[in-house]
Amino acid sequence: MQKFSEFKFISTYNIAAGVREKIISNEPEEYISDFFEPRYQEQQYLKPSKTTLLHDYIEQEFSLGIEYMTKHLAYEESIEELVFYLDNYRVPYLSYAEFLSEHNYYTDAEPDEFQYEYSLFLEKLVIQKISPFISDEVFSILFRDRKLLMEFNKLLAETVVKIKFVDFPKLLAKDGFVIRCSYWPEWVRRALMYRDQGSCAICLNDISGLLKVNFDKAIDHIVPLKLGGTNDITNLQILCEACNLKKLDHTIQTSEMYSRYF
Ligand SMILES: [Zn+2]
Known part of the structure; x- marks a missing residue:
């Protein structure tokens, strides 16, 4: 590539x-x-x-x-x-x-x-x-604009929630609920980390591993699968453990915060 x-x-x-x-x-x-x-x-x-x-x-x-x-x-x-x-x-x-x-x-x-x-x-x-x-x-x-990505995936979700399992058994876990991707390729992790400059997409805590060693992070669906989200990378962000636990699978959330160049 x-x-x-x-x-x-x-x-x-x-x-x-x-x-x-x-x-x-x-x-x-x-x-x-x-x-x-x-x-x-x-x-x-x-x-x-x-x-x-x-x-x-x-x-x-x-x-x-x-x-x-x-x-x-x-x-x-x-x-x-x-x-x-x-x-x-x-x-x-x-x-x-x-x-x-x-x-x-x-x-x-x-x-x-x-x-x-x-x-x-x-x-x-x-x-x-x-x-x-x-x-x-x-x-x-x-792709830098997470607010836009969230809105894009909300529009997409309007269609996804109407899809029936009987019509798409390979796509859905149940009606309107896309099957969770079981493995995130390395290019996905790298792209998200690069986009969000090594920070949690909500609280901006450093999750790059450069400044802190003991931290947990998780790849999160901006629009949860439960609410019609998909596994497309435009619907993904990396969160610190605390934000991820707070968000769980029932809120649609990101932030428009970014680190300034200077
Ligand atoms: Zn956080």
């Missing part, structure tokens, strides 16, 4: 703000509940995957944004935008002239006659090739 990525930051902050707004405003549109369709995401619900549910959600938001843009902007403008993405991410694409000859369109066609087809061609390329990069970049910004 690659350890470093080159950030392009093309619209990354805009998209991050849009995704955040949609989740925090808690007014899920119809497609949000369609998105949380466990039939396709059963494995991600059951154990942490490096492509998280939030990655999928960001990718979907980005694709919908691109589709909306090509539908509503003049062809020329949307082509300009799409080409901007492709150039920045160094994705090769056919020029308009190459596109015309490749598709055997009439060479004596009006210059802009096939711009619609061309914009659809570019749109598909941007969605296929660029959305994975965008979702990684946006994820790396939003």
